[in-house]
Amino acid sequence: MTDPTDPPIERLTFDEALAELQRTVAELEAGGQPLERSIALYERGVALHERCARLLAEAELKVQQLVTRAGGALTAIDVRPEDAREAE
Amino acid sequence: MRPPSREEDELTTPAGPAASGPRILAVTEATRVVATLVRSDDRLRDLWVEGEVGRVTISTAGHAYFTLKDEKSQLQCVWFRDERIRSAFQPQTGLRVVAHGHVDYYEPQGALQLYVETLQPSGVGDLAIRFEQLKARLQSEGLFEAARKRSLPARPATIAVITSPTGAVWKDVCHVLARRWPLARVVLVACQVQGEGSVQSIVGAFRRLERHVEALRHEGRGGEAPAVTILARGGGSMEDLWSFNDERVVRAIVGHPLPVVCGIGHEVDVTLADFAADVRAPTPSAAAELVVPDQAELAASLARGAERMHGAAARGLRSAALDVAAERRLLDQLHPAARLAASRERAGDLLERATRAVRVRMTDRRRADERLAERLPGLVAGRLAVAGGSLSTAAASLAALGPGATLERGYAIVRRRVDGAVVRDPAEAADGSPLLIRVARGEFPARAGDGRQPT
Numbered sequence: 001m002t003d004p005t006d007p008p009i010e011r012l013t014f015d016e017a018l019a020e021l022q023r024t025v026a027e028l029e030a031g032g033q034p035l036e037r038s039i040a041l042y043e044r045g046v047a048l049h050e051r052c053a054r055l056l057a058e059a060e061l062k063v064q065q066l067v068t069r070a071g072g073a074l075t076a077i078d079v080r081p082e083d084a085r086e087a088e
Numbered sequence: 089m090r091p092p093s094r095e096e097d098e099l100t101t102p103a104g105p106a107a108s109g110p111r112i113l114a115v116t117e118a119t120r121v122v123a124t125l126v127r128s129d130d131r132l133r134d135l136w137v138e139g140e141v142g143r144v145t146i147s148t149a150g151h152a153y154f155t156l157k158d159e160k161s162q163l164q165c166v167w168f169r170d171e172r173i174r175s176a177f178q179p180q181t182g183l184r185v186v187a188h189g190h191v192d193y194y195e196p197q198g199a200l201q202l203y204v205e206t207l208q209p210s211g212v213g214d215l216a217i218r219f220e221q222l223k224a225r226l227q228s229e230g231l232f233e234a235a236r237k238r239s240l241p242a243r244p245a246t247i248a249v250i251t252s253p254t255g256a257v258w259k260d261v262c263h264v265l266a267r268r269w270p271l272a273r274v275v276l277v278a279c280q281v282q283g284e285g286s287v288q289s290i291v292g293a294f295r296r297l298e299r300h301v302e303a304l305r306h307e308g309r310g311g312e313a314p315a316v317t318i319l320a321r322g323g324g325s326m327e328d329l330w331s332f333n334d335e336r337v338v339r340a341i342v343g344h345p346l347p348v349v350c351g352i353g354h355e356v357d358v359t360l361a362d363f364a365a366d367v368r369a370p371t372p373s374a375a376a377e378l379v380v381p382d383q384a385e386l387a388a389s390l391a392r393g394a395e396r397m398h399g400a401a402a403r404g405l406r407s408a409a410l411d412v413a414a415e416r417r418l419l420d421q422l423h424p425a426a427r428l429a430a431s432r433e434r435a436g437d438l439l440e441r442a443t444r445a446v447r448v449r450m451t452d453r454r455r456a457d458e459r460l461a462e463r464l465p466g467l468v469a470g471r472l473a474v475a476g477g478s479l480s481t482a483a484a485s486l487a488a489l490g491p492g493a494t495l496e497r498g499y500a501i502v503r504r505r506v507d508g509a510v511v512r513d514p515a516e517a518a519d520g521s522p523l524l525i526r527v528a529r530g531e532f533p534a535r536a537g538d539g540r541q542p543t
């Protein structure tokens with residue numbers, strides 16, 4: 001029963017999901033919407049909360065190092081913290 | 089205070105009237121004279137001595153014994169274990185040092201020695217003066233003004249770290265970021281943080297990072313650029329940290345386009361880089377903690393948001409339940425008894441399920457520990473979905489069972505005008521009493537009777 005224009009929750013970033021969750025809570029708390037609407041809001045809110053919690057729980061710090069490629073361009077490459085290279 | 093004894097009196101005033109000829113002193117007496125003299129001179133109670141360290145021996149108890157010397161003289165020094173182990177700097181033969189302590193005479197060995205409290209390399213005094221001079225100059229330029237400090241982003245997606253990859257600092261920073269805010273990406277910009285060339289290396293790291301940010305923005309990928317920069321270095325001596333007091337490093341921090349958090353050395357170490365930074369953290373780990381939110385705190389605040397949402401949804405359901413209950417009371421009065429009983433049971437059942445769902449969720453929530461709090465909203469969502477669906481079904485079935493549909497089929501509801509009671513038995517309507525008859529599209533008055541005799 002969610003609004004078909006709402007973006008799919010699975011694609012939201014943490015910040016997007018959090019911002020929408022905050023709006024949803026505020027709207028629900030303000031009240032005044034028909035029952036169907038408040039249930040839809042609630043369900044979406046719960047799903048947004050789950051999305052945030054899952055993103056946090058599953059997240060793993062991404063570690064990179066800025067290195068100079070041949071030709072001088074700078075790129076961030078993935079490294080393990082213990083494998084980072086010495087200063088250039 | 090104990091009054092001086094007669095004996096001491098004589099000893100400290102050897103030229104006094106009591107002296108009637110050369111007097112032979114015991115060794116203890118003689119050393120006491122020396123000790124008393126030494127202890128009576130304020131200059132020896134608290135002094136700084138600069139010199140070169142001679143031979144150093146460390147006793148099994150951990151005390152250090154060494155000589156301090158210059159071209160003409162030397163002075164025995166002892167540095168007790170407790171004071172010594174607190175210092176990062178240790179005496180080594182040949183080093184020029186400044187020792188701080190007091191001079192005393194150790195009678196059991198007849199040794200006059202400097203009891204060292206602190207020891208530091210010579211020249212630190214010069215560094216301190218240079219530090220203050222540069223600080224004053226940069227301050228007068230406004231580089232340390234509070235007004236030019238930038239605030240940190242609340243939840244940076246990418247964090248740049250300028251430090252050395254060797255040593256614990258880089259790993260500590262990664263560890264803290266992984267624990268507190270694993271959604272982040274951390275980008276190391278490696279540099280050398282001490283010794284020859286470290287200033288150029290630090291400034292170079294800032295320049296590379298700035299070129300990288302600039303290039304990403306140019307490609308329209310500015311969102312991937314770091315939002316904050318940490319400049320970090322582990323603890324060390326004042327010389328080790330000296331690069332962070334260099335004017336070039338200070339200017340690199342001030343000119344950096346991203347907010348800079350400095351975490352250099354230990355809490356007590358303050359460098360000019362710290363003054364120039366937008367935020368000064370006492371240590372590298374603290375710098376990492378400062379730049380990101382704590383996921384545990386955020387999860388707690390999310391859980392509070394979810395609770396507020398549950399509360400609001402529960403209130404909504406309750407008022408809907410009250411509406412349905414009101415409809416049901418109307419039905420009670422208007423509907424044929426048999427069907428009403430069935431419908432009441434059904435509506436009641438649905439309502440009860442809805443209420444139970446809300447109540448179960450409330451109880452669960454109270455019991456919830458942190459772990460459960462994460463799973464709970466899912467469980468509740470399921471329950472409330474059932475409850476919500478049930479309520480819609482209830483509303484639909486109530487509409488189907490309502491009097492409107494029945495009346496439409498040609499039935500009528502007869503009520504006594506005096507009290508509005510529904511007439512189910514002819515005996516309830518006395519002959520000639522006024523009635524109200526409700527049909528599908530309205531109501532009209534009538535009278536009971538019409539010649540028929542009451543039974």
